[in-house]
Amino acid sequence: MSLETILKDLVERVPQAVGAILVDWEGEAVMEQCHCDPYDLRVMAAHKGIILAHLKGMQSAAQVGAVQDVVVTSTGGHLIIGSIDQDYSLVMNIERTCPVAQALHQFRQAVGRLKREM
Numbered sequence: 449m450s451l452e453t454i455l456k457d458l459v460e461r462v463p464q465a466v467g468a469i470l471v472d473w474e475g476e477a478v479m480e481q482c483h484c485d486p487y488d489l490r491v492m493a494a495h496k497g498i499i500l501a502h503l504k505g506m507q508s509a510a511q512v513g514a515v516q517d518v519v520v521t522s523t524g525g526h527l528i529i530g531s532i533d534q535d536y537s538l539v540m541n542i543e544r545t546c547p548v549a550q551a552l553h554q555f556r557q558a559v560g561r562l563k564r565e566m
Contacts, residue, residue, distance in 0.1 A: 449561060449565060450565070451470060451478075451479050451562065451565060451566075452479060452481070454558055454561045454562055454565065455468050455469075455470065455479060455480065455481035455558070456481045457558070458481070458540065458554055458555065458558040459481045459482065459483070459540075461554045462540070462542060462546065462550065462551045462554050462555075463546055463547065463550070464542055464543035464545055464546035465483070465540065465541075465542050465543075465546065465551070466482060466483055466484050466489070466525065466541040466542060466543060467480060467481060467482025467483060467484055467486075467489045467540070467541050468480065468481055468482070468538060468539065468540040468541075468555075468558070469481075469482070469489050469490065469493040469538070469539050469540075470532070470536060470537075470538055470562070471493045471494065471536065471537050471538075471539060472535055472536055473534070473535045473536070473537075475493065475494035475496075476494070477489075477490040477493060477494075478536065480493075482541075484541075489541065492527070492539070492541060493539040496520070496527055496529045496537075496539045499518075499520075499529065503515045503518060514531070515531060516530060516531060516556075516559075517529060517530035517531070517552070517555065517556065517559070518530075519548060519552065521544075521548075523544070524544060525541060525542055525543050525544045525546075526541075526542045526543075526544065526546065526548055526551070527539060527540070527541055527542075528540045528542070528551060528552060528555045530555060530556070530559050531559075532559060532562050532563055532566060533563065533566065536562075536566065538555070538558065538559055538562060540555055
């Protein structure tokens with residue numbers, strides 16, 4: 449399964465998904481699938497990738513284990529940020545009315561597929 453197919457499948461399976469983007473360790477877009485302006489998704493993902501990098505840094509200090517994913521909720525929606533490996537992350541933007549548990553389940557399945565593919 450290609451990276452593009454995995455992202456497309458994720459966005460299609462999650463109700464009210466705005467988009468999903470694979471980013472590298474610097475927050476640079478590798479590939480995205482979205483129902484919005486790709487530029488907006490890239491800017492958002494670059495900043496969220498930095499947040500995940502900071503969380504990973506904190507895990508070392510706290511010795512709590514590896515950070516796998518995090519959900520950030522705002523008035524406008526939810527962001528799910530997850531680690532693929534040390535260099536790549538997946539970020540998904542969903543609308544506020546989207547069922548977070550369902551989105552997180554599909555997100556984690558996509559992360560597993562991306563790990564196998566990469």
